[in-house]
Amino acid sequence: MRLSLLDRSRTRAGEPDSAALRHTVARARRAEQLGYHRFWVAEHHAVPGIASGSPPVLMAAVAAATDRIRVGSGGIMLPNHQPIVVAEQVAMLAALYPGRIDLGIGRSPGFTEPVRRALRAAAADDDTFRAELAELRSFLDGTGPVTVRPRPERSVPLFLLATGAGLRLAGELGLPAVVGGPVLDDRAALEGYRERAGDAAHLVVSADVLVGHPDLALSEAWALAAARTTGEFPPLEPPDPGRRTTARQRDTVARSLARTLAGDPDTVAELLDDLVARTGADELMVSSSTWDREALDASDAALARLLVGGRAHAGR
Known part of the structure; x- marks a missing residue:
């Protein structure tokens, strides 16, 4: 099983956004040294808590700062871009x-209506997304109506960020699928993906994993609770177990903490064993974040010791 990281360039209260981007690049260098297989970055527009709005630019910075680790997007949101532009950016990288370059593709439009207007984007129905994905693939494999430059010399692995419907499409197209959240408990959807994809099936399970004190997960849980009640996803703040919250926020925090695999190494190892057994994961994509950057770095290292250093390996 491969071990990979998704870093969303989370901002922190009191710091400039640039600090988040610098930490993303530094984290990628450490991930490579620790034996992680991939390092992916995200696409979010006009979100106070996330500094990454242009995955190809950040991918270039990460790739330039590393030597071996695969670098990708988790993901580029196709409704926000023309397929040929995505193909050109990826071909250049x-x-x-x-x-070393991966292409993770998603279909989520902007977080709010003003952002969607600024992007000139709208939610894509199944047929539109399928057509745009086919167009993108044609540009990448050289069968499109025009040839992108630089002309791709080798194939770029394409991954689909998938929910239930996305899993069906990934299976039909024989694409690797990246899944997280509630779909991880949908055994029928996961089994259906493998049946449709056949030998091409590759399931990347995305999960929040933190090796250390469980309170490390509080900052992200609070940010999610704030987003659900205010509509704005905020920067991370220091954890404070006594923080005043509403009943709705406490419920969101509790559900977020329940989904996070956190604790000492033995606890996390047991939780990961259960996750892999339930999902049949081929690869783990860790997407966690916390206020304390040193604690996050220590968690990355401890997780690598658990998986890369003995329980599994980085894969081919």
């Missing part, structure tokens, strides 16, 4: 860093 692949030409500069051959054999």
